[in-house]
Amino acid sequence: MCGGHGTRLGGETEKPLREVAGRPMVDRVLDALAESRIEATHAVVSPHATRTRDHLADRSTDSPSLSVVDAPGNGYVADLRYAMETVGADGADGADGADGAGGGPLLTVAADLPLLNGAAVNAVLDAARAADGDALTVCVPAARKRELGVSADATTEIGGREVVPAGINVVGGGAGDGGEDGATDDSDAGAVHLTDDARLAVNVNYPSDVRVAERLLERDSGRHHTDR
Numbered sequence: 001m002c003g004g005h006g007t008r009l010g011g012e013t014e015k016p017l018r019e020v021a022g023r024p025m026v027d028r029v030l031d032a033l034a035e036s037r038i039e040a041t042h043a044v045v046s047p048h049a050t051r052t053r054d055h056l057a058d059r060s061t062d063s064p065s066l067s068v069v070d071a072p073g074n075g076y077v078a079d080l081r082y083a084m085e086t087v088g089a090d091g092a093d094g095a096d097g098a099d100g101a102g103g104g105p106l107l108t109v110a111a112d113l114p115l116l117n118g119a120a121v122n123a124v125l126d127a128a129r130a131a132d133g134d135a136l137t138v139c140v141p142a143a144r145k146r147e148l149g150v151s152a153d154a155t156t157e158i159g160g161r162e163v164v165p166a167g168i169n170v171v172g173g174g175a176g177d178g179g180e181d182g183a184t185d186d187s188d189a190g191a192v193h194l195t196d197d198a199r200l201a202v203n204v205n206y207p208s209d210v211r212v213a214e215r216l217l218e219r220d221s222g223r224h225h226t227d228r
Contacts, residue, residue: 002026002056002111003046003071003079008205014049018204020114021214025204026052028114030059030066035118037125038107040065044083046073080108084171105134110167112204114213115220120199124168127193134172135190139163140201148198149212151205158192166200 006015016026045053071079142162
């Protein structure tokens with residue numbers, strides 16, 4: 001999902017194109033999906049993010065597994081439903097990365113998760129498979145987000161804990177779809193996967209979130225070089 005303008009981030013850059021450590025967030029998310037077991041990706045754009053659409057159209061020419069879905073721009077939920085109907089019409093890739101029947105479960109990802117990587121995506125797919133259902137809502141404890149120093153908007157309570165939807169979910173063909181921050185309607189939420197994983201906890205909504213994401217990416221990069 002990459003059709004938002006991102007007014008909370010400020011500036012003229014559309015949210016999906018906002019650079020984190022020198023790379024647009026949407027490219028980081030697409031790279032993570034390409035590293036995962038997902039076989040095809042559909043970038044859902046809108047008239048509110050025309051430069052993002054152009055950027056993704058250019059990228060799709062070199063990426064046969066990537067297609068662009070032009071949603072009407074009527075809000076996150078409406079655009080997601082539109083995309084699900086469009087993609088499901090001729091058989092979408094299921095949440096396990098294999099070809100699924102039209103209307104089967106789909107993985108949905110917001111474009112504001114710059115720490116995401118293939119292993120984190122696969123962990124969500126594994127959690128959905130273990131839950132044995134058509135829907136999985138991924139949430140992060142609000143305390144974890146505050147510990148990391150990132151914004152914790154759109155909190156809700158599950159099992160007595162304050163949590164925040166992570167922006168990556170598995171939704172069924174007939175399930176209620178996530179809101180702007182990835183929340184799912186209570187009636188169709190299915191299983192809930194609660195995680196402290198920073199790769200799923202850092203959503204970029206404000207300039208301060210960009211700084212935190214860049215700090216964590218730099219730390220992880222340094223750790224990787226040290227390990228090698």
